[in-house]
Amino acid sequence: MSCAAKKEIANASERTFLGLDLSTQTLKACILNENLKLLKEVHVNFDSELPEFRTTGGAIIDKADNRNVTVPTIMWVKALDMLMDKLMLEGVDFAKIAAVSGSAQQHGTVYWQKGAEETLKNLSSSDFLHQQLNSSFSVTSSPIWMDSSTTKQCKQLEEAVGGPEKLAEITGSRAYERFSGSQIAKIFQTKPEAYKNTERISLISSFLCSIFLGKIAPIDISDGSGMNLLDIHTKKWNQTLLDTCGPNLAEKLGEPVPSYSDVGPISKYFKERYNFNSNCRVIAHTGDNPASLIGMRLYEGWIAVSLGTSDTAFLWLKEPKMVLDGHVLCNPLDENAYMALLCFKNGSLTRERIKNKCANGSWDIFDQLLNSTPRGNFGNMGLYYDIQEILPFLQGDYRFTKTQATCKFTSLEVEVRALIEGQFIAKRAYAEEFGVQVGQGTKILATGGASQNKGILQVLADVFNSPVYVFKDANSAMVGAGYQAKHGLVKSSMTYEDMISNLPQPELACEPYHDANEIYTPMVERYRSIVEDLIKK
CATH class of the missing domain: 3.30.420.40 (ATPase, nucleotide binding domain)
Known part of the structure; x- marks a missing residue:
């Protein structure tokens, strides 16, 4: 400077x-x-x-x-x-x-x-x-x-x-x-x-x-x-x-x-x-x-996952990639870069439904059930869409054991883990379509209500085989607009990175287990196969 x-x-x-x-x-x-x-x-x-x-x-x-x-x-x-x-x-x-x-x-x-x-x-x-x-x-x-x-x-x-x-x-x-x-x-x-x-x-x-x-x-x-x-x-x-x-x-x-x-x-x-x-x-x-990308201070190599009424994932892209599922937008900070946006309608309300069904409405019991099942959930997988989902275009509940479709799972804890794993496996599958290579320097920034839940964040870290950080500032779009006000004023004399360098950094919440990639990479491929078959029907 x-x-x-x-x-x-x-x-x-x-x-x-x-x-x-x-x-x-x-x-x-x-x-x-x-x-x-x-x-x-x-x-x-x-x-x-x-x-x-x-x-x-x-x-x-x-x-x-x-x-x-x-x-x-x-x-x-x-x-x-x-x-x-x-x-x-x-x-x-x-x-x-x-x-x-x-x-x-x-x-x-x-x-x-x-x-x-x-x-x-x-x-x-x-x-x-x-x-x-x-x-x-x-x-x-x-x-x-x-x-x-x-x-x-x-x-x-x-x-x-x-x-x-x-x-x-x-x-x-x-x-x-x-x-x-x-x-x-x-x-x-x-x-x-x-x-x-x-x-x-x-x-x-x-x-x-x-x-x-x-x-x-x-x-x-x-x-x-x-x-x-x-x-x-x-x-x-x-x-x-x-x-x-x-x-x-x-x-x-x-x-x-x-x-x-x-x-x-x-x-x-x-x-x-x-x-x-x-x-x-x-x-x-x-x-x-x-503006939320700006407010969350997202860089290349980071994926922001917002866990709210709708779940949203933001990705910083060097080059645009044509996909039919998701959106590529011009980057608000760098004219030569892009951002990808993935929207999932069935977020916190679906998590609330399964909590009420399986855990008597208690997040503490929900966490106990989630943490009492192993990563990979014995091969069980669940897809839950209370309302018409965007990614994929499906509605209803779909449950699968290791070998076949099923009407219900054998236990409440399997249902809880199937929900959380299924939601994050979907996000990883669609992120990979944009060229994201999880576990290779990728970091996850989690925001929204469910980002306060350590058990849910651990599943996120494992599925993406990446460390998860939490960002405590609310209203990232509003704050991002404030950041952009200064950025637009000082950009000729100061880089955006220098401008935000003194702000508090996101806090590390959890890291993936060593065997996470071995467990979840096959499950992502299985998810893609399941969704393809469901859409054909």
Whole structure:
């Protein structure tokens, strides 16, 4: 680091950074100091604090067709008004904020009415945002990631480029109903006048960024790679896919930018209303999954496994690899790298069900049962999908002894271990499709509720034949946005690795037993064979 850079950082010891996360159910914000220590945190819950919008779990599900899931766009704007007031009540000195960045639920889209950018540029600091932006959206309710009504448009996207494999090769994913491209196509096909009157289309992340910027913000390449529209190799929109969705779509989307881009100064509205410093910079906002990669401080060689309502695995990739199961996104920290994302719907709720069934609702008894069975579970394996799973596309419970399928296991402890081993074997199987070689320098970073359970983590270590570390910070997307705010500001004088070098390191939770690979590698191969047979049926 240069002397000039050191001097600049020393003189900036009082500055802070604002990170936001617009998730499905809440809008959160944190203030980090120069050393990235959390100073303040506030949030607004949509259901309880904005009841006039009548959301459930932050969304509105169409009663006539539950595949249609939307959110009134203006609700998010009003939530931001409330959030800023809460930050004021916490005594935040906005004049010290050097940069702001944010994350948001991926795949949702916002449709700005013609003239909206002019409105953004001329907001009056004496009025709330939601009062002034109420008529700025040509589509007043934004489709979000929970929507699954675009099967027709997904087929059109795949057919336009020669099939799902080709689409995955170009964009990092085959067509998914929740992705933005098919959602935009549906708006054009079902609401042509609204599409015609749309000046710009934002992702939810770039929509949030636009408000702070005072003009329509660009879409970043990481969140943009979750649209089925961005060529992840060139980092540009694919024209064939744009034409499939709607006319003049390139103009409506604007040019994508790297995720750490400084996109401009904070808007006049925030300077006048909240006393933000004129030198405060707005850094591009990204999706919650890329922001979580940043917040978990994931490097090459690490796999992050989040054990929550849904289980998620993040992988840092040097090169993209075409797979039909899973997603490849552009890396938010390195334009020349990628990240893989694996989502498993049946996570903690399935673990809760088996705990209630086999352990009288007690995690202590569950742990005793898990720890009383040997690694490999005598060859027994279980696959449990309470709801339709993504990876693999199955639903129901499937149990197998060493030699055949079975309706039930001989003991409760076998059932418990079959569940946990089966969940992690699946994650390893799909991770290996991306080229991950477990046990060869790989480290696992575990987060989420189940990461507090040592017995479960030991199974994770054994299945992956890799040490498991725990990361105690919650809200990794929100904190990741705060990290990105500083990263975007200092990237010319400091590397990301240097920037986070003084933060507490993840703690080692457990290491695999010496015979783990010998036990679980054959079980992974058997899992693949079982799933292939089940899908054929």
